[in-house]
Amino acid sequence: MDEEYDAIVLGTGLKECIISGLLSVAGMKVLHMDRNSYYGGESASLSLDQLWSKFRAGEEPPKSLGRGNDYNVDLVPKFIMADGKLIKVLIHTDVVKYLEFKACDGSYVYKQGKIHKVPASDMEALKSPLMSFFEKRRARNFFIYVQDYEEKDPRTHKGRDLNRMSMRQLFAEFSLGDDTMDFIGHAIALYKDDSYLDQAALSTVRKIKLYNDSLYRFAGTKTPYIYPLYGLGELPQSFARLSAVYGGTYMLNKPDCEVVYNDRGEACGVKSEGEVAKCKFVVGDPSYFPGKSKVVGKVARAICIMDHPIPGTVDAHSVQIVIPQKQVGRRSDIYVFCSSYAHNIAAKGKYIAFVSTTVETSVPSQELEPGLALLGPIEHKFIHVADYECPLADGKEDKCFISRGYDAFTHFESTVDDILEMYTRITGKDLDLDNLSLNQTIEG
Amino acid sequence: MSSQGNIQPAKLVLLGDMGAGKSSLVLRFVKGQFTDYQESTIGAAFLTKTVPEFKVKFEIWDTAGQERYHSLAPMYYRGAAAAIIVYDITSTESFNRAKNWVRELQRQGNPDLIVALAGNKADLAGQRAVEPSEAQGYADENGLYFIETSAKTSVNVGDLFNEIAKRLPKPKQVAKAPGSGNVVLTRDAPAKKKQQCC
Ligand SMILES: Cc1cc2nc3c(=O)[nH]c(=O)nc-3n(C[C@H](O)[C@H](O)[C@H](O)COP(=O)(O)OP(=O)(O)OC[C@H]3O[C@@H](n4cnc5c(N)ncnc54)[C@H](O)[C@@H]3O)c2cc1C
Ligand SMILES: Nc1nc2c(ncn2[C@@H]2O[C@H](COP(=O)(O)OP(=O)(O)O)[C@@H](O)[C@H]2O)c(=O)[nH]1
Ligand SMILES: [Mg+2]
Numbered sequence: 001m002d003e004e005y006d007a008i009v010l011g012t013g014l015k016e017c018i019i020s021g022l023l024s025v026a027g028m029k030v031l032h033m034d035r036n037s038y039y040g041g042e043s044a045s046l047s048l049d050q051l052w053s054k055f056r057a058g059e060e061p062p063k064s065l066g067r068g069n070d071y072n073v074d075l076v077p078k079f080i081m082a083d084g085k086l087i088k089v090l091i092h093t094d095v096v097k098y099l100e101f102k103a104c105d106g107s108y109v110y111k112q113g114k115i116h117k118v119p120a121s122d123m124e125a126l127k128s129p130l131m132s133f134f135e136k137r138r139a140r141n142f143f144i145y146v147q148d149y150e151e152k153d154p155r156t157h158k159g160r161d162l163n164r165m166s167m168r169q170l171f172a173e174f175s176l177g178d179d180t181m182d183f184i185g186h187a188i189a190l191y192k193d194d195s196y197l198d199q200a201a202l203s204t205v206r207k208i209k210l211y212n213d214s215l216y217r218f219a220g221t222k223t224p225y226i227y228p229l230y231g232l233g234e235l236p237q238s239f240a241r242l243s244a245v246y247g248g249t250y251m252l253n254k255p256d257c258e259v260v261y262n263d264r265g266e267a268c269g270v271k272s273e274g275e276v277a278k279c280k281f282v283v284g285d286p287s288y289f290p291g292k293s294k295v296v297g298k299v300a301r302a303i304c305i306m307d308h309p310i311p312g313t314v315d316a317h318s319v320q321i322v323i324p325q326k327q328v329g330r331r332s333d334i335y336v337f338c339s340s341y342a343h344n345i346a347a348k349g350k351y352i353a354f355v356s357t358t359v360e361t362s363v364p365s366q367e368l369e370p371g372l373a374l375l376g377p378i379e380h381k382f383i384h385v386a387d388y389e390c391p392l393a394d395g396k397e398d399k400c401f402i403s404r405g406y407d408a409f410t411h412f413e414s415t416v417d418d419i420l421e422m423y424t425r426i427t428g429k430d431l432d433l434d435n436l437s438l439n440q441t442i443e444g
Numbered sequence: 445m446s447s448q449g450n451i452q453p454a455k456l457v458l459l460g461d462m463g464a465g466k467s468s469l470v471l472r473f474v475k476g477q478f479t480d481y482q483e484s485t486i487g488a489a490f491l492t493k494t495v496p497e498f499k500v501k502f503e504i505w506d507t508a509g510q511e512r513y514h515s516l517a518p519m520y521y522r523g524a525a526a527a528i529i530v531y532d533i534t535s536t537e538s539f540n541r542a543k544n545w546v547r548e549l550q551r552q553g554n555p556d557l558i559v560a561l562a563g564n565k566a567d568l569a570g571q572r573a574v575e576p577s578e579a580q581g582y583a584d585e586n587g588l589y590f591i592e593t594s595a596k597t598s599v600n601v602g603d604l605f606n607e608i609a610k611r612l613p614k615p616k617q618v619a620k621a622p623g624s625g626n627v628v629l630t631r632d633a634p635a636k637k638k639q640q641c642c
Contacts, residue, residue, distance in 0.1 A: 442475065442488045
């Protein structure tokens with residue numbers, strides 16, 4: 001421990017593990033520590049015992065749920081966009097060989113009390129009860145425009161400047177109705193509120209294209225989403241392994257670890273069990289830097305154990321349902337996520353459903369009700385409310401590079417953006433994902 | 445996926461004290477190489493080798509140094525078909541640590557896992573600290589396959605891996621898992637892009 005490192009990383013959440021891996025790959029000497037005895041921090045996937053000790057301390061998980069270790073329950077559930085940035089990072093770092101993925105079976109959107117498949121093809125759109133006959137044709141024209149649109153090819157812009165035009169204006173040009181805008185904005189572009197409508201149309205067009213590219217990334221998948229076997233907790237572990245393979249040192253179970261500052265207030269090491277490891281800078285999640293982050297929001301989540309799939313999803317083993325805010329008179333969407341033993345996250349026959357949303361009132365559990373109402377009978381339910389924290393400074397002064405907290409609202413695209421941005425702040429260089437090409441295999 | 449007659453992939457993990465010779469054993473087996481100053485091989489901790497006689501393709505996970513402070517992730521053990529626990533015959537300490545690794549594995553509770561105990565550095569018989577009879581006795585009590593090896597001279601290295609290959613259960617016809625199938629992520633460009641979304 002009494003050694004000198006380039007970087008000390010605190011916390012083994014997904015972001016910290018990816019950063020740690022990238023810094024090690026870049027040739028830095030990295031020490032990575034966690035106060036817990038397990039990897040993942042808030043992005044760990046919990047066994048039943050861990051779940052119970054977190055939410056039902058003192059009680060035992062019921063025997064009827066089967067083997068506790070068959071469960072890998074995420075605290076921050078998310079699917080991965082099949083053509084998104086996280087996939088790029090996984091592939092270019094070769095971390096992908098440590099993981100197995102399965103597609104998500106269903107993508108649904110809530111409208112007037114019922115859930116509908118998010119149309120995934122022209123045929124589905126034509127059959128979809130989401131839109132009237134004429135609206136379908138207008139929507140089809142809109143999608144053709146978006147699909148043909150290439151940022152670098154002005155001919156495909158058809159005279160529209162999507163950097164200046166708002167999304168609301170673009171929708172209006174295709175005469176799309178409110179309900180159609182709702183499902184495109186929330187179930188395809190995946191916006192959590194309506195502020196996107198008054199911003200430049202380009203970013204929404206990009207998001208729709210990402211959905212589409214992800215949908216067709218792999219043959220035969222029915223949604224743009226994929227999810228790892230054994231839960232998202234596998235992701236930090238596999239990036240930690242990447243870091244270790246490139247020379248990173250791992251120490252877990254350091255409950256007392258604490259950043260040490262020099263007299264200029266710069267982080268210069270980490271202390272644990274009376275020893276100090278020196279370093280040039282420290283990276284970590286907000287919990288390791290008291291007073292250096294502020295709470296900017298709250299997320300409410302319900303974790304539900306069930307013995308059946310969500311009704312109306314054609315028995316899908318994994319599914320996402322978006323409940324657009326307007327449908328239930330809110331300012332932010334409600335998300336339902338369900339996965340099952342098919343992804344090895346629960347014992348045979350069991351399903352785990354999650355309902356989450358941004359907290360808007362003083363009774364967060366009530367805000368989840370519209371999502372919970374879709375699930376059918378629930379065997380066990382845990383509700384928790386988590387703060388979303390952001391760093392106060394960029395780390396250049398105090399040598400503390402702090403990630404944004406583990407919030408459900410930053411999905412993987414923005415998770416990766418935060419990581420790439422931190423990487424640039426730390427190293428002064430941009431990471432070119434396309435030119436990163438590692439191979440960790442030796443073949444005999 | 446693979447039917448009878450095909451080569452069956454088998455994940456094999458290495459465990460044991462730092463310096464026992466895990467990386468050296470694997471490199472000897474996979475590449476036929478050995479160096480006295482085995483620097484931890486940066487950037488490579490995943491090795492593959494096919495044993496055609498037993499129709500097995502070993503996918504070997506080396507510890508990447510994460511054994512040092514006992515920070516191997518559960519992912520490391522996940523889905524392993526076999527584990528080799530390595531100790532250094534010149535170090536009683538490393539043998540005791542090997543026993544801890546055995547207990548650790550037993551806690552993971554996979555009854556089908558094939559576990560081998562390798563007493564490595566057998567070429568250093570002059571400095572021997574652990575008697576083979578003691579290790580054999582321990583292995584018998586715990587249902588492990590025991591062999592002494594030398595990554596340096598390559599003595600018994602092939603036998604170690606071959607014995608594991610031989611003991612691997614024959615591929616079972618597994619029932620199709622529910623839900624969508626696995627997707628395989630490769631460096632290749634996306635399969636196909638359909639022109640229109642809806
Ligand atoms: C499966 C799934 C689960 C979600 N779970 C929650 C949740 O529990 N709580 C919550 O508040 N919000 C959740 N969301 C919503 C999401 O996190 C954002 O709130 C929403 O995408 C809008 O974010 P933004 O305005 O910050 O857009 P930006 O930061 O600009 O990014 C949005 C972009 O990310 C892409 N994207 C969205 N979700 C994902 C994903 N999961 N993986 C990869 N790419 C993605 C979108 O297509 C879009 O291009 C979930 C979204 C998805 C798809
Ligand atoms: N004499 C001898 N030395 C060995 C043998 N195997 C490994 N070593 C040496 O022991 C040291 C540690 O080996 P290494 O493979 O890095 O061990 P690991 O930490 O378990 O992966 C290196 O200096 C090797 O050269 C062996 O069979 N005989
Ligand atoms: Mg080694």
